[in-house]
Amino acid sequence: MTTPEGRGIGTASTFRILHVSTGNVCRSPITERLTRHALRDRIGDPAGCGLIVESAGTWGHEGAPMEANAETVLADFGADASGFVGRELIDEHVVRADLVLTATRDHRAQVISMGHSAGLRTFTLKEFTRLVRAIDPTTLPDPEADGVVARAHALVQAAAALRGWLLAPTAEADEVNDPYGAPITFFRSVGDEINQALEPVVTALTGVPAHR
Template structure:
């Protein structure tokens, strides 16, 4: 079993959506996927808009209704094999709490971008030498991290972020989901290929 943590600000829009989509896309691999917020509200539900998008993308409504937000702590960062943040600011917050986890921490769009630059054979080779799925995911993350600085950065650094829709109109929720969903799908394909 391997573990993924998704991180955003309030843990009521972006990170629970990423958590639920990753769990759905990787369900046959039985990952442990969780989420938290850098300024998480205490036990708040997903916003209705985020929950609606999750259900439209195939997440069971029971899962969206069960979500309760939590505040990110250093303890949450000890066990995940891969930490996916929604923005560079969230990635920085993770690094401040647990500097040793930086190599396993990416914005969700950054991981998708760098994984495309890493040859699939290299990712599979790194994973094949690891003894279990947890170590395989960490090996994949290490290879992806090695492409920082080697792969061209986006013209606009904000292209590695997923915009925050909280308190914004429905159109912003849709834009946020359009940024997040392809990255989640790409990450699921990368992990599935490496672990397969």
């Protein structure tokens, strides 16, 4: 199936989230696996509900494992780090993605520069969080009646519409710093930052708040 913009997708019943960083061994693996972990906590198997979560790197270490400190961070959250394999970002990843969330504005610019009508569905993670917080969840499709895939598509459209109206307080506010080569304490601070940014996003996607 192909969208009106010419972007191919596997099926109308799926929604692909692509997390992008530089090497695909630190930030994007953490974000990918924390997203899956949070989704599983809310709705069970995300793939069973049509949500597919992936990651890649603009200078990705193809076939590489994630950094050991990144695995430790995921273990801290009880998230599964097993089976991860690094990927270098290619056109196919962007073509198939319904939402691209990047670590920094530079990554966002690189994804958009690849074309594929990516501009309206590519945000930095923290930018998307900021926009999602401003969206009234009652204006989104009901996940029970319409499904989380329909809700996810509507959420991306609503966030894109807000982007020009709701600006970041500072340029750095929409970025997640690179912990590559840093000690575990810095990795953990980045993990906390990512986890906090994901919480409202996953809540908005699923309509289910985090378990307390």
